[in-house]
Amino acid sequence: MxxxxxxxxxxxxxxxxxxxxxxxxxxxxxxxxxxxxxxxxxxxxxxxxxxxxxxxxxxxxxxxxxxxxxxxxxxxxxxxxxxxxxxxxxxxxxxxxxxxxxxxxxxxxxxxxxxxxxxxxxxxxxxxxxxxxxxxxxxxxxxxxxxxxxxxxxxxxxxxxxxxxxxxxxxxxxxxxxxxxxxxxxxxxxxxxxxxxxxxxxxxxxxxxxxRVREWRFGMGAGREKHRCFVAVEEAYASPWFTSLPEEVRYAVVLVSSPDAGADATEILRQIRLRSPQAELAWAILSHPPDDDRAVVQVLGGV
Incomplete structure:
Protein backbone atom coordinates (compact mmCIF):
# COMPACT_ATOMS: atom_id res chain seq x y z
CA MET A 1 0.00 0.00 0.00
CA ARG A 212 7.36 13.78 -8.71
CA VAL A 213 4.42 14.79 -10.92
CA ARG A 214 3.96 17.53 -13.50
CA GLU A 215 0.35 18.54 -12.83
CA TRP A 216 -1.49 19.25 -9.58
CA ARG A 217 -5.21 19.83 -9.10
CA PHE A 218 -7.26 21.29 -6.23
CA GLY A 219 -10.64 20.26 -4.92
CA MET A 220 -12.60 21.20 -1.80
CA GLY A 221 -15.79 19.85 -0.28
CA ALA A 222 -17.90 20.00 2.87
CA GLY A 223 -20.50 17.73 4.47
CA ARG A 224 -22.80 17.67 7.48
CA GLU A 225 -24.35 15.08 9.76
CA LYS A 226 -23.93 11.30 9.53
CA HIS A 227 -22.34 11.00 6.08
CA ARG A 228 -20.37 14.25 6.21
CA CYS A 229 -17.02 12.64 5.36
CA PHE A 230 -18.36 10.85 2.29
CA VAL A 231 -20.11 14.00 1.06
CA ALA A 232 -17.04 16.20 1.68
CA VAL A 233 -14.71 13.91 -0.28
CA GLU A 234 -17.28 13.46 -3.05
CA GLU A 235 -17.59 17.24 -3.40
CA ALA A 236 -13.82 17.70 -3.42
CA TYR A 237 -13.36 15.18 -6.25
CA ALA A 238 -16.23 16.80 -8.17
CA SER A 239 -14.75 20.32 -7.87
CA PRO A 240 -14.43 22.18 -11.20
CA TRP A 241 -10.63 22.35 -10.96
CA PHE A 242 -10.15 18.73 -9.87
CA THR A 243 -10.44 17.47 -13.43
CA SER A 244 -8.50 14.21 -13.27
CA LEU A 245 -9.99 10.76 -12.92
CA PRO A 246 -9.75 9.68 -9.25
CA GLU A 247 -7.67 6.61 -10.05
CA GLU A 248 -5.10 8.78 -11.88
CA VAL A 249 -4.11 10.59 -8.67
CA ARG A 250 -0.67 9.38 -7.56
CA TYR A 251 0.04 11.86 -4.76
CA ALA A 252 -2.34 13.85 -2.57
CA VAL A 253 -2.08 16.44 0.16
CA VAL A 254 -5.23 16.19 2.29
CA LEU A 255 -6.20 18.98 4.67
CA VAL A 256 -9.04 18.21 7.11
CA SER A 257 -11.11 20.57 9.22
CA SER A 258 -13.89 19.10 11.36
CA PRO A 259 -15.50 19.32 14.82
CA ASP A 260 -14.47 15.67 15.34
CA ALA A 261 -11.16 15.89 13.53
CA GLY A 262 -9.59 12.63 14.68
CA ALA A 263 -12.43 10.29 13.70
CA ASP A 264 -13.36 12.29 10.60
CA ALA A 265 -9.78 12.41 9.34
CA THR A 266 -9.59 8.61 9.49
CA GLU A 267 -12.82 8.27 7.53
CA ILE A 268 -11.88 10.97 5.00
CA LEU A 269 -8.55 9.26 4.31
CA ARG A 270 -10.39 5.95 3.85
CA GLN A 271 -12.75 7.58 1.36
CA ILE A 272 -9.82 9.05 -0.57
CA ARG A 273 -8.01 5.70 -0.56
CA LEU A 274 -11.11 4.07 -2.06
CA ARG A 275 -11.12 6.57 -4.93
CA SER A 276 -7.36 6.84 -5.45
CA PRO A 277 -5.89 3.53 -4.25
CA GLN A 278 -2.42 4.16 -5.74
CA ALA A 279 -1.94 7.60 -4.15
CA GLU A 280 0.70 8.45 -1.56
CA LEU A 281 -1.07 10.62 1.02
CA ALA A 282 0.24 13.47 3.16
CA TRP A 283 -2.44 14.74 5.51
CA ALA A 284 -3.02 17.29 8.23
CA ILE A 285 -5.69 18.41 10.68
CA LEU A 286 -6.50 22.13 10.56
CA SER A 287 -7.96 24.28 13.31
CA HIS A 288 -11.76 24.35 13.13
CA PRO A 289 -14.21 27.19 13.92
CA PRO A 290 -16.23 26.23 17.03
CA ASP A 291 -19.57 27.21 15.47
CA ASP A 292 -19.10 25.17 12.26
CA ASP A 293 -20.64 21.69 12.26
CA ARG A 294 -19.25 20.70 8.84
CA ALA A 295 -16.43 18.38 7.90
CA VAL A 296 -14.34 20.25 5.31
CA VAL A 297 -11.64 18.66 3.17
CA GLN A 298 -9.15 20.19 0.76
CA VAL A 299 -7.33 17.88 -1.65
CA LEU A 300 -4.27 18.76 -3.71
CA GLY A 301 -3.97 15.89 -6.16
CA GLY A 302 -0.90 15.14 -8.27
CA VAL A 303 -1.46 13.26 -11.54
Whole structure:
Protein backbone atom coordinates (compact mmCIF):
# COMPACT_ATOMS: atom_id res chain seq x y z
CA MET A 1 0.00 0.00 0.00
CA UNK A 2 1.33 3.52 -0.82
CA UNK A 3 2.70 5.62 2.03
CA UNK A 4 0.55 7.81 4.25
CA UNK A 5 2.08 10.40 6.55
CA UNK A 6 0.91 13.27 8.72
CA UNK A 7 2.01 16.88 8.39
CA UNK A 8 2.43 19.33 11.24
CA UNK A 9 3.22 16.93 14.06
CA UNK A 10 6.13 18.96 15.45
CA UNK A 11 6.07 22.28 17.31
CA UNK A 12 8.50 24.15 15.06
CA UNK A 13 6.54 25.71 12.21
CA UNK A 14 7.95 25.97 8.70
CA UNK A 15 8.89 29.51 7.71
CA UNK A 16 6.50 30.16 4.83
CA UNK A 17 6.34 33.14 2.49
CA UNK A 18 3.21 33.68 0.37
CA UNK A 19 3.95 35.99 -2.55
CA UNK A 20 1.30 37.39 -4.90
CA UNK A 21 2.61 38.31 -8.36
CA UNK A 22 0.86 40.94 -10.48
CA UNK A 23 -2.65 42.26 -10.03
CA UNK A 24 -4.31 38.84 -9.91
CA UNK A 25 -1.77 37.49 -7.44
CA UNK A 26 -2.11 40.48 -5.14
CA UNK A 27 -5.91 40.17 -5.19
CA UNK A 28 -5.64 36.49 -4.19
CA UNK A 29 -3.14 37.40 -1.49
CA UNK A 30 -5.71 39.67 0.19
CA UNK A 31 -7.75 36.55 1.05
CA UNK A 32 -4.78 34.69 2.59
CA UNK A 33 -4.48 34.46 6.36
CA UNK A 34 -0.91 33.83 7.44
CA UNK A 35 -0.22 33.32 11.14
CA UNK A 36 3.42 33.87 12.20
CA UNK A 37 6.01 32.87 11.21
CA UNK A 38 4.41 33.02 7.74
CA UNK A 39 4.63 36.32 5.83
CA UNK A 40 2.76 37.82 2.87
CA UNK A 41 4.57 39.66 0.06
CA UNK A 42 3.14 41.58 -2.91
CA UNK A 43 5.11 41.80 -6.19
CA UNK A 44 3.99 44.28 -8.85
CA UNK A 45 5.29 47.00 -11.15
CA UNK A 46 3.50 49.77 -9.24
CA UNK A 47 1.55 50.23 -6.03
CA UNK A 48 -1.99 48.91 -6.56
CA UNK A 49 -5.09 49.14 -4.30
CA UNK A 50 -4.93 45.35 -3.86
CA UNK A 51 -1.63 45.84 -2.00
CA UNK A 52 -3.13 48.17 0.61
CA UNK A 53 -2.97 45.81 3.61
CA UNK A 54 0.24 44.02 2.60
CA UNK A 55 3.23 45.75 4.22
CA UNK A 56 5.95 43.75 2.41
CA UNK A 57 6.14 44.88 -1.23
CA UNK A 58 8.51 44.37 -4.16
CA UNK A 59 8.21 46.72 -7.16
CA UNK A 60 9.84 45.54 -10.41
CA UNK A 61 9.49 46.65 -14.06
CA UNK A 62 7.52 44.16 -16.14
CA UNK A 63 9.62 44.44 -19.29
CA UNK A 64 12.63 42.44 -18.13
CA UNK A 65 10.92 39.65 -16.19
CA UNK A 66 10.63 37.15 -19.03
CA UNK A 67 14.35 37.24 -19.81
CA UNK A 68 15.38 36.98 -16.17
CA UNK A 69 12.87 34.21 -15.39
CA UNK A 70 14.15 32.22 -18.37
CA UNK A 71 17.71 32.06 -17.03
CA UNK A 72 18.41 28.50 -15.91
CA UNK A 73 19.52 28.43 -12.28
CA UNK A 74 22.11 25.73 -13.04
CA UNK A 75 23.71 27.74 -15.85
CA UNK A 76 23.34 31.12 -14.12
CA UNK A 77 23.72 30.31 -10.43
CA UNK A 78 24.10 33.81 -9.03
CA UNK A 79 21.54 36.58 -8.77
CA UNK A 80 23.03 39.54 -10.60
CA UNK A 81 19.94 41.61 -11.49
CA UNK A 82 18.27 44.20 -9.28
CA UNK A 83 14.96 42.36 -9.65
CA UNK A 84 16.44 39.11 -8.34
CA UNK A 85 18.15 40.86 -5.46
CA UNK A 86 14.91 42.60 -4.43
CA UNK A 87 13.04 39.29 -4.44
CA UNK A 88 15.78 37.39 -2.62
CA UNK A 89 15.90 40.07 0.09
CA UNK A 90 12.28 39.37 1.11
CA UNK A 91 12.65 35.57 0.77
CA UNK A 92 15.70 35.14 2.98
CA UNK A 93 15.36 32.74 5.92
CA UNK A 94 12.29 31.00 4.50
CA UNK A 95 11.66 27.27 4.06
CA UNK A 96 8.64 27.26 1.73
CA UNK A 97 7.51 29.78 -0.90
CA UNK A 98 3.86 29.73 -2.04
CA UNK A 99 3.48 31.73 -5.26
CA UNK A 100 0.11 33.14 -6.37
CA UNK A 101 -0.73 34.76 -9.70
CA UNK A 102 -2.39 34.72 -13.08
CA UNK A 103 -0.93 33.41 -16.33
CA UNK A 104 -1.30 35.25 -19.62
CA UNK A 105 -0.18 38.77 -18.64
CA UNK A 106 3.16 40.51 -18.96
CA UNK A 107 3.90 40.70 -15.23
CA UNK A 108 2.25 38.00 -13.14
CA UNK A 109 3.14 34.94 -15.22
CA UNK A 110 6.79 35.86 -15.78
CA UNK A 111 7.05 37.21 -12.23
CA UNK A 112 5.99 33.83 -10.83
CA UNK A 113 8.73 32.16 -12.86
CA UNK A 114 11.34 34.62 -11.60
CA UNK A 115 10.27 34.10 -7.98
CA UNK A 116 10.59 30.36 -8.58
CA UNK A 117 14.12 30.81 -9.94
CA UNK A 118 15.20 32.91 -6.95
CA UNK A 119 13.59 30.52 -4.45
CA UNK A 120 15.34 27.53 -6.02
CA UNK A 121 18.73 29.25 -5.81
CA UNK A 122 17.98 29.95 -2.14
CA UNK A 123 17.10 26.27 -1.62
CA UNK A 124 13.42 26.76 -0.72
CA UNK A 125 10.52 24.42 -1.50
CA UNK A 126 8.03 26.02 -3.90
CA UNK A 127 4.39 25.59 -4.86
CA UNK A 128 2.62 27.88 -7.34
CA UNK A 129 -1.14 28.38 -7.64
CA UNK A 130 -1.97 30.00 -10.98
CA UNK A 131 -5.06 30.97 -12.97
CA UNK A 132 -5.37 30.19 -16.69
CA UNK A 133 -7.13 32.74 -18.97
CA UNK A 134 -10.63 32.34 -20.39
CA UNK A 135 -10.79 30.79 -23.86
CA UNK A 136 -12.68 33.89 -25.01
CA UNK A 137 -9.62 36.04 -24.19
CA UNK A 138 -8.14 34.84 -27.47
CA UNK A 139 -5.32 32.63 -28.75
CA UNK A 140 -2.51 35.16 -28.18
CA UNK A 141 -3.17 35.43 -24.45
CA UNK A 142 -3.69 31.67 -24.17
CA UNK A 143 -0.42 30.96 -25.97
CA UNK A 144 1.41 33.37 -23.68
CA UNK A 145 -0.14 31.64 -20.66
CA UNK A 146 0.99 28.23 -21.94
CA UNK A 147 4.56 29.48 -22.42
CA UNK A 148 4.55 30.93 -18.90
CA UNK A 149 3.14 27.69 -17.46
CA UNK A 150 5.83 25.58 -19.15
CA UNK A 151 8.53 27.83 -17.70
CA UNK A 152 6.89 27.89 -14.27
CA UNK A 153 6.81 24.08 -14.18
CA UNK A 154 10.60 24.12 -14.67
CA UNK A 155 11.18 26.71 -11.95
CA UNK A 156 9.03 25.41 -9.06
CA UNK A 157 8.43 22.06 -7.38
CA UNK A 158 4.68 21.97 -8.09
CA UNK A 159 2.05 23.98 -9.97
CA UNK A 160 -1.70 23.96 -9.30
CA UNK A 161 -3.74 25.51 -12.15
CA UNK A 162 -7.21 27.06 -11.96
CA UNK A 163 -8.96 27.52 -15.30
CA UNK A 164 -11.03 30.70 -15.54
CA UNK A 165 -13.40 28.86 -17.89
CA UNK A 166 -14.37 26.52 -15.05
CA UNK A 167 -15.05 29.50 -12.82
CA UNK A 168 -18.31 29.94 -14.74
CA UNK A 169 -19.49 26.56 -13.42
CA UNK A 170 -19.47 27.77 -9.82
CA UNK A 171 -20.24 31.49 -10.26
CA UNK A 172 -22.26 31.73 -13.45
CA UNK A 173 -24.81 34.10 -11.91
CA UNK A 174 -22.25 36.48 -10.37
CA UNK A 175 -20.82 39.61 -11.99
CA UNK A 176 -17.29 38.93 -13.23
CA UNK A 177 -15.60 41.00 -10.50
CA UNK A 178 -17.40 39.04 -7.79
CA UNK A 179 -16.66 35.76 -9.57
CA UNK A 180 -12.93 36.57 -9.56
CA UNK A 181 -13.15 37.46 -5.87
CA UNK A 182 -14.76 34.07 -5.22
CA UNK A 183 -11.95 32.33 -7.11
CA UNK A 184 -9.38 34.32 -5.15
CA UNK A 185 -10.93 33.13 -1.89
CA UNK A 186 -10.84 29.52 -3.11
CA UNK A 187 -7.19 29.73 -4.16
CA UNK A 188 -6.29 31.37 -0.86
CA UNK A 189 -7.59 28.39 1.16
CA UNK A 190 -4.74 25.93 0.45
CA UNK A 191 -2.15 28.72 0.76
CA UNK A 192 -3.50 29.73 4.16
CA UNK A 193 -3.86 26.14 5.34
CA UNK A 194 -0.39 25.00 4.30
CA UNK A 195 1.25 28.05 5.89
CA UNK A 196 -0.60 27.25 9.12
CA UNK A 197 0.12 23.54 9.37
CA UNK A 198 3.54 22.77 7.85
CA UNK A 199 6.39 21.92 10.19
CA UNK A 200 10.03 22.40 9.25
CA UNK A 201 10.60 18.63 9.22
CA UNK A 202 7.81 18.27 6.61
CA UNK A 203 9.48 20.47 4.00
CA UNK A 204 12.00 18.09 2.41
CA UNK A 205 9.54 15.22 2.05
CA UNK A 206 6.78 17.49 0.75
CA UNK A 207 9.20 18.96 -1.78
CA UNK A 208 10.05 15.51 -3.10
CA UNK A 209 6.35 14.69 -3.41
CA UNK A 210 5.54 17.90 -5.29
CA UNK A 211 8.38 17.31 -7.75
CA ARG A 212 7.36 13.78 -8.71
CA VAL A 213 4.42 14.79 -10.92
CA ARG A 214 3.96 17.53 -13.50
CA GLU A 215 0.35 18.54 -12.83
CA TRP A 216 -1.49 19.25 -9.58
CA ARG A 217 -5.21 19.83 -9.10
CA PHE A 218 -7.26 21.29 -6.23
CA GLY A 219 -10.64 20.26 -4.92
CA MET A 220 -12.60 21.20 -1.80
CA GLY A 221 -15.79 19.85 -0.28
CA ALA A 222 -17.90 20.00 2.87
CA GLY A 223 -20.50 17.73 4.47
CA ARG A 224 -22.80 17.67 7.48
CA GLU A 225 -24.35 15.08 9.76
CA LYS A 226 -23.93 11.30 9.53
CA HIS A 227 -22.34 11.00 6.08
CA ARG A 228 -20.37 14.25 6.21
CA CYS A 229 -17.02 12.64 5.36
CA PHE A 230 -18.36 10.85 2.29
CA VAL A 231 -20.11 14.00 1.06
CA ALA A 232 -17.04 16.20 1.68
CA VAL A 233 -14.71 13.91 -0.28
CA GLU A 234 -17.28 13.46 -3.05
CA GLU A 235 -17.59 17.24 -3.40
CA ALA A 236 -13.82 17.70 -3.42
CA TYR A 237 -13.36 15.18 -6.25
CA ALA A 238 -16.23 16.80 -8.17
CA SER A 239 -14.75 20.32 -7.87
CA PRO A 240 -14.43 22.18 -11.20
CA TRP A 241 -10.63 22.35 -10.96
CA PHE A 242 -10.15 18.73 -9.87
CA THR A 243 -10.44 17.47 -13.43
CA SER A 244 -8.50 14.21 -13.27
CA LEU A 245 -9.99 10.76 -12.92
CA PRO A 246 -9.75 9.68 -9.25
CA GLU A 247 -7.67 6.61 -10.05
CA GLU A 248 -5.10 8.78 -11.88
CA VAL A 249 -4.11 10.59 -8.67
CA ARG A 250 -0.67 9.38 -7.56
CA TYR A 251 0.04 11.86 -4.76
CA ALA A 252 -2.34 13.85 -2.57
CA VAL A 253 -2.08 16.44 0.16
CA VAL A 254 -5.23 16.19 2.29
CA LEU A 255 -6.20 18.98 4.67
CA VAL A 256 -9.04 18.21 7.11
CA SER A 257 -11.11 20.57 9.22
CA SER A 258 -13.89 19.10 11.36
CA PRO A 259 -15.50 19.32 14.82
CA ASP A 260 -14.47 15.67 15.34
CA ALA A 261 -11.16 15.89 13.53
CA GLY A 262 -9.59 12.63 14.68
CA ALA A 263 -12.43 10.29 13.70
CA ASP A 264 -13.36 12.29 10.60
CA ALA A 265 -9.78 12.41 9.34
CA THR A 266 -9.59 8.61 9.49
CA GLU A 267 -12.82 8.27 7.53
CA ILE A 268 -11.88 10.97 5.00
CA LEU A 269 -8.55 9.26 4.31
CA ARG A 270 -10.39 5.95 3.85
CA GLN A 271 -12.75 7.58 1.36
CA ILE A 272 -9.82 9.05 -0.57
CA ARG A 273 -8.01 5.70 -0.56
CA LEU A 274 -11.11 4.07 -2.06
CA ARG A 275 -11.12 6.57 -4.93
CA SER A 276 -7.36 6.84 -5.45
CA PRO A 277 -5.89 3.53 -4.25
CA GLN A 278 -2.42 4.16 -5.74
CA ALA A 279 -1.94 7.60 -4.15
CA GLU A 280 0.70 8.45 -1.56
CA LEU A 281 -1.07 10.62 1.02
CA ALA A 282 0.24 13.47 3.16
CA TRP A 283 -2.44 14.74 5.51
CA ALA A 284 -3.02 17.29 8.23
CA ILE A 285 -5.69 18.41 10.68
CA LEU A 286 -6.50 22.13 10.56
CA SER A 287 -7.96 24.28 13.31
CA HIS A 288 -11.76 24.35 13.13
CA PRO A 289 -14.21 27.19 13.92
CA PRO A 290 -16.23 26.23 17.03
CA ASP A 291 -19.57 27.21 15.47
CA ASP A 292 -19.10 25.17 12.26
CA ASP A 293 -20.64 21.69 12.26
CA ARG A 294 -19.25 20.70 8.84
CA ALA A 295 -16.43 18.38 7.90
CA VAL A 296 -14.34 20.25 5.31
CA VAL A 297 -11.64 18.66 3.17
CA GLN A 298 -9.15 20.19 0.76
CA VAL A 299 -7.33 17.88 -1.65
CA LEU A 300 -4.27 18.76 -3.71
CA GLY A 301 -3.97 15.89 -6.16
CA GLY A 302 -0.90 15.14 -8.27
CA VAL A 303 -1.46 13.26 -11.54
Missing amino acids: PDIWQLGTEDERARVAIIGCGGAGCNILRHVTSPPPAIRIALNDAVHPSMADIPSRVLVPAGSLQAYASMDEKAVQTMETDEEKKISAVLLDRDVILILGGLGGELGGWGMGLVGRVARILGDATLALATVPFTMEGPIRRQLAEAQLQLLQKRVDGVVTFSNDRLLQVARDLPLTKAFAALGAIMARPASSLSDVLGRSDVARLRRMLG
